[in-house]
Amino acid sequence: MAKWYEMPGEPASNVIYSRIRLARNWRDYPFPEKMTAEQCKELVDRLGAGLRGIGALDGTKYRFAWLDGMAELEKTALIERRAINRSFSKKKEAAGLILSEDERVSIALNGDDHIRIQIMEKGLNPLSCYERADALDDYISDRFAYSFDEKYGYLTAFPTNVGTGLRASVIVHLPFLSRRKNFPSLVADMGRFGTLIRGVYGEGGENFGSLYQVSNQKTLGQTEQEIIEIVKKTAVELDNQERRLQKEAQEARPLAHADEVYKSYGILKYARRLTRKDAMEFLSHVMTGVVNGILKTDGACSIYGLMVGIQPANLLSMAEKPLNKEELDAARADFLRARLPKIRQ
């Protein structure tokens, strides 16, 4: 079954995908940090058993896995695909993961909080992600009573999540905007609206691929819909600014612009070795080319899906054997040669 990130996104948009995360805690236990090893095991056992029928809610197939039953490589690959976060992967005590077949839905049990529901979807769809998370949340709260306070709302281990327990994010591709000198100050300005912008694959110049995540900073005192609206508006604004810069570049230096896109496509199509940095940067150029219509692919495609696929743990998982640095770069080039969409001349 195709994973959510392999699905084609919205054409002609720099918005890649949306993500919703809800943090919840079961009233019967202290927060994970203060639980004994036995309590952790018991909690995950009981939650796992109680949520076994969750697939019936929307006809989705889920698998349940204990974190300690997973190989390190699998955990890293799940981080690269954003199904789990790093702090969850490092958890020493018992923890569990309920993951839908297409990896659109993941429910982390006993991470930083008892329950963290995450939904991801291509395009600018934070509200539909939330609606799905909301339904799952109701299903869970019918079975397990949450820690909820009249004043503070849903109680979470970190007071930065208290209230709605909601982190709404939209991931945007900003190759031109992020190259501008004033980008850091633009990011700081956006912070005043209560959003936080940061690189998906690293900070500053090391964020290869120029993917940025816009999320809400505050979780208390605003409704879920208000939070989502702010994040959505910020993402739309960034998309518009990026679009304007791309259009300007295309008009001012059409040949240079097209050359960058086609050259990148050519390298990805024929290279025999590619580092992660190079691959991410060339894919970023190709992504721009597809969005503003310079590159016309045969049918819809997911360049973001390729960005996920070329991350080291995912390549290593596919290879099913250890690879040294050079072999890994070769595997990355092979992966891209086989999957890069054909273009119409």
Place this chain on the structure above:
Amino acid sequence: MLCEHCKTREATVKYVEVINGVKTEHNLCSHCARSVDIGQYSALFEGEFPLGRLLAGLLGMQNAESGTARYDSVACPNCHTTYKEFVQNSRFGCPDCYSVFDPLIGENIKKLQGSERHVGKRPKNLQGQADEVGKGHGTAGFGSEAENEAEGFQKLDAKERVLILQARLKEALRREDYEQAAALRDEMRGLKEEIKQDGEMV
């Protein structure tokens, strides 16, 4: 401006230090700022989500300024998280911590979140539970001490009684009546044990 430390990344952190009236200024990237020792402010650059650490930073500063260190040993009666631990980790140990530490950090949560009251979604099943609790009591006297003797209270099942005791505990803590709080806590513990044992028998 480039970071004065690594000279490769953009400097995003400006750190001004004034010692004995001598002012020195440093421009660092967030990566290098993490490795440079700038006291409690270092906490700001650690962790996945900077905001979480911001709270630790704020509280740490306050501690140093106003001598609130005397609260360091205030502990949550339920999970034994101390205020000091909370300042260090920005993380609570259990739901009760919110009411225990509310007098100490409520203002900071408000600063950080821009609000002190939840307005969004409520758990679907919460309403039902509250109604059930209310039936045996009347809502007016909820939490009053006299009710402890009321027959109705004993008729309620253990889980509901825990709920009521929790509310009373919260109230007692708000009044800073720690003796009463301790008694309520012990009573709750006993009840929780009961629930646990019952659960195991099923």
